[in-house]
Every structure is written in C-alpha cells, then in structure tokens.
Amino acid sequence: MAKLKTAVLGCGKVGAIHAACFQRLPGSQFVGAVGTRPGRGAAFGKRFGVPGFDSLEELVHHTGAQVVSICSPHPAHARHAVEAARLGLHIAVEKPLAASLKDCDAIIQAARAAGVTGTTISQRRFYRPAQRIKEAILQGKLGQPVLGTVNMLGWRDMDYYRMDPWRGTWAGEGGGVLVNQAPHQLDLLLWYLGEVKELYGFWDRLNHPQLEVEDTAIAILRFRSGALGNIVVSNAQHPALFGKVRVHGYNGASVGVQTDGGAMFIAGVSGIAQAPVNDLWTIQGEEDRLADYQAQDRAHFEEVDSVHHYHQLQLQDFLDAIREGRAPQITLEDGRRTVELFTAIYRSQRDRGLMTFPLQVEAEGFDGRG
Structure with missing residues (x-):
C-alpha cells in the first residue's frame, strides 16, 4: 500500500x-x-x-x-x-x-x-462509549430518541486565555466556549438526534469579564424528528466538573457518555484526566452492563496514548477514505452542522428570538455586537 x-x-x-x-x-x-x-x-x-x-x-x-x-x-x-x-x-x-x-x-x-x-x-466520536450509544440508537434499543442533553461544565483561567494572543477574542477565536470547547459535545448531540428544527439560546460572560467572548451558553431546541434537547456549556466552574451527553428514548431507556471528567484537556498543554465512559445505561435487559462497560473503557484508556490515539483513529479513517474513494x-458537512448550531445560539440572543433552521448565511461572521 x-x-x-x-x-x-x-x-x-x-x-x-x-x-x-x-x-x-x-x-x-x-x-x-x-x-x-x-x-x-x-x-x-x-x-x-x-x-x-x-x-x-x-x-x-x-x-x-x-x-x-x-x-x-x-x-x-x-x-x-x-x-x-x-x-x-x-x-x-x-x-x-x-x-x-x-x-x-x-x-x-x-x-x-x-x-x-x-x-x-x-475525535470524541471515536470514543468507545460514544460509539456504543450510536450503535444502541441504530439498533432501536431506545425506540425513537425523544430527548438529548449536553452538559459541559469546565474551567479556563486567565492564564489559559493569555497563552495565545488570539484566545478570547471574536477576531482571533470566533467565539468562546461554544466555538472552542463545546463543538465535541454538540457534534455528538447532532450525531445522535439528527437535524435541528428550531432553537432559543443565551450566552454571557459569567466568570471572565475581561474577555470579549462568552464563557457560558445555554439553549433549548427541537429536532426535526420531534425530539427535544437542551445545551448547557460553560468554562466558569472551578474546579472543572465534566462533559456529558445523554440520550433518552421513547421506550424510557436512557444512555449517556461522560466525554470529559475532572480537569479539562488542553491540547498541547495537559493530558486527558479521566477515561471517557458510559455514565448512564438503562436499556431494558442491559442495566447490569454499565459496570462492565466502564471497566472495559477505563482499561482501554490506560492502554493507549489518549492525547493522540483518538486523533489517530479519525485521521486513519480519513486516509482510508481517500484511498477507497x-x-x-x-x-465537512458534519462540521458545518455544528457551526450552524452554535451560530444559532449567538444569533438567538442577538435577535432576541427563536431561530429556525436552516439558518440564512450572513455576509459576516458573528462578532459579539448587537
């Protein structure tokens, strides 16, 4: 080859x-x-x-x-x-x-x-517990997903924002927690529940008044399938808590993944503090699997170079896709859907209203004004 x-x-x-x-x-x-x-x-x-x-x-x-x-x-x-x-x-x-x-x-x-x-x-799509949820959805183990939630509660101090001159600015970063930290969890939510129909959102600077951009954002949303969702993301919790995505099905079953726990990963600065694990699994007949899943995922995490391993899995798939046509x-379209989601939260606050999808493409990106 x-x-x-x-x-x-x-x-x-x-x-x-x-x-x-x-x-x-x-x-x-x-x-x-x-x-x-x-x-x-x-x-x-x-x-x-x-x-x-x-x-x-x-x-x-x-x-x-x-x-x-x-x-x-x-x-x-x-x-x-x-x-x-x-x-x-x-x-x-x-x-x-x-x-x-x-x-x-x-x-x-x-x-x-x-x-x-x-x-x-x-790369968090390549986490084993994240893929386990997708497989359960595809196999119909939840019935139709009817509710999805994102909770990403982390911490960034001002030393983090001083690390590079572009951080914390609209011109240099394009946004705050929604743009830099939350896209992983937003992508998982969209992967699990599909296209968004409408959304109402807010954002603010709760703990970092020196910044131009947001450190906290929330949203409620309805998907085209009829499912509902909510998003809470923040860099204002000290110490950092966790990143979680959960999906609840029509049949009452619930599944979840903790993508991040403890100190939040900063690329090139820190390692991943805790193994990604399923933190919720109530599918009928499978309730007792949660402890086994967690043990498997923690063991796997100890075996790999977690900073690079999941990037490697995605880049390997990318190279294979090129060869295989x-x-x-x-x-790229998946990436656009995540951008559309966080853009809707910015615009909802700016326009003080409900955002319907697909969003119109504006001539300029959001810059925090309005």
Whole structure:
C-alpha cells in the first residue's frame, strides 16, 4: 500500500498533535509543515524532522504533499483550507470547521470543485462509549430518541486565555466556549438526534469579564424528528466538573457518555484526566452492563496514548477514505452542522428570538455586537 504524503498547516499546539499522528500512522509519510507566520514552519519542521515552509505552494512544490491538516486559528480555517483544496490537497480541518457559515460553505464548495476529500476533526466520536450509544440508537434499543442533553461544565483561567494572543477574542477565536470547547459535545448531540428544527439560546460572560467572548451558553431546541434537547456549556466552574451527553428514548431507556471528567484537556498543554465512559445505561435487559462497560473503557484508556490515539483513529479513517474513494466517517458537512448550531445560539440572543433552521448565511461572521 502506497503511503499518502501528509503535512500540517499551523505550527501550534494542535498542529503538533496532528504531526505526531501522521508520523505514527502506517499509511502516512509525513513530509512537511507550513507556518502561518514567517519562520514558524522551519522551526516546527526541525522539531519533527521534516522541512518547513511559509506557504502551501512551497510545500506542494518541494514535497508533493497530498494531504494537509489545517490547524490554524479558527477564523483562518477557510482561507487556508480553500487554498489547500485548490492546490489539490485533501483537507482535514480542525474543529470547528470555521467561525462562520459563510466560511464553512467556502471550504465545502472548494473541496467539491477540486474533487478532494475533506473531514472535520471531532475525535470524541471515536470514543468507545460514544460509539456504543450510536450503535444502541441504530439498533432501536431506545425506540425513537425523544430527548438529548449536553452538559459541559469546565474551567479556563486567565492564564489559559493569555497563552495565545488570539484566545478570547471574536477576531482571533470566533467565539468562546461554544466555538472552542463545546463543538465535541454538540457534534455528538447532532450525531445522535439528527437535524435541528428550531432553537432559543443565551450566552454571557459569567466568570471572565475581561474577555470579549462568552464563557457560558445555554439553549433549548427541537429536532426535526420531534425530539427535544437542551445545551448547557460553560468554562466558569472551578474546579472543572465534566462533559456529558445523554440520550433518552421513547421506550424510557436512557444512555449517556461522560466525554470529559475532572480537569479539562488542553491540547498541547495537559493530558486527558479521566477515561471517557458510559455514565448512564438503562436499556431494558442491559442495566447490569454499565459496570462492565466502564471497566472495559477505563482499561482501554490506560492502554493507549489518549492525547493522540483518538486523533489517530479519525485521521486513519480519513486516509482510508481517500484511498477507497469514499466519504470519511466525519464529513465537512458534519462540521458545518455544528457551526450552524452554535451560530444559532449567538444569533438567538442577538435577535432576541427563536431561530429556525436552516439558518440564512450572513455576509459576516458573528462578532459579539448587537
């Protein structure tokens, strides 16, 4: 099997995770890195034993790269991903896909026009307890899902926001907890319950008045299936508590996954504190499986490099999809749905009203005003 030539654009903390994954994957030949500022690519490349460049054109010309991970700050994703697609590169875009629906559509259209494959990173879908819930839904063990909830209650101190100049700003980050921490749980909710019909939401700065962006947001929503949902996400709990997604079925059964527990994972800074586990499982006849599932998942967690393992699983699927000419398990369109969801929460507060889906694409991304 010929290896695909892989590369990274964006030489920060998340870019380092992608670089390490590409070096480890058997179907990948990691060939280079591109910095978003002059000289960054060369320094990063030296760290990983590959050449570094200041542009994607240089990367492609000198290495023949075929695949690139886009790991630049969120508002720059579209510019970099569109350029990469036009150069014929398959694109793995870190979450969120972009900071606006307009930018999401630009990425998707560029990939389609160039005939390249794209994925949005959402590695928590590859957690075993998260997949167990999806399998139960597909097998009809809950009947029709009728209620879904997200509770992500974490903590970020001001040292975190000072770590990089783009953090905590509309221009640099595109949003706060909704854009940076919550997309994983929002993606799982959409994966389990499908398309949203309408939503009402609020956001605020409860514990970080120095920031431009929100540290807390809530929403209530109705899905096209008729199911209801609610979302509570926050970076204002000290110490951090947990990230949880739960699904309740028509037959009364309930299932849940704790995606995060204890100190929240910060890419390139900290490890994952606790194993992801199913924290709720009341499917009739399976109630006694919960303890076994938790034991299995904790044992598996101890066996893997948790910081890289789940990214590796998604990137491996992405490379396989390119070779096999199929869609990856997580598509660019999946990433757009998550952006549409958090955009609806921002707009609901701005417009003081109920948001109906699909949202209209506005000329500019949300900037906190209004």
